[in-house]
Amino acid sequence: MSFFGGSTSTLPMAGQPDMQARKEAVKASIREELAMQNAQELMNKSNEKCFLKCVTKPGSSLSSSEETCLSRCLTRYLEAFDIVSKTYVARLSRERSERVAQAPSS
C-alpha cells in the first residue's frame, strides 16, 4: 500500500491497488463465512452431545452439577475434535505421500 517506492508493480495501472483491496476483501469474507460455519457446527454438536450426557433428567432449571458437567463436556468435545482433526490430517498427508511415491511422474 506504499505510494512512494516499494511495490512499484502495483502503481502503473490506475485502480489496481483498489482491485487488490477488493480481492483481499472477497477472500476475507469467504474465510470468515467458513470459519462461522465451522464454529456454528461445533456449537450445535457440542450442545447436542453435552445435553445428552449432562442433562439426563431435565428439571425446572439447570442445576449447578449439570452446569459443571456441561462446562467439562464442552472442553472435552473440543479436545475430541482436536484429536480427530490431527489424526485425520496426518492420515490424509500420509496417503497423499504414498500416492506420490507410487506415481513419481505426477
Add this chain to the structure above:
Amino acid sequence: MDQFDEATKKELATFVDHEQAQARVNASIHKFTDMCWDKCITGVPGNSFSRSESSCLANCVDRFLDTSLFMVKQIENRRQSQ
C-alpha cells in the same frame, strides 16, 4: 465478478477451490468427532480424557477410514465375481 481482471478471477477461483476442499475436510472432521465421541466417550466427561479414551478417538478415525477402504474392495470383488 466482472470488477476483476482475468488473472485475479483465476486467483480467486483457485482460492475458492482450496477453501472448498478445506471445508470438505472440516465437514468430515465434524462427522468423525460426532461418531467417535459416541463410540469412545461412554461415561460422564471428566476433567481430562483417560489414555484409553484419547487413543480410542484416534483409533476410531483410522479404523473408520480402513473400514471404508475395505468395503470398497469388498464391493469391487463382488462385482467382479458376478
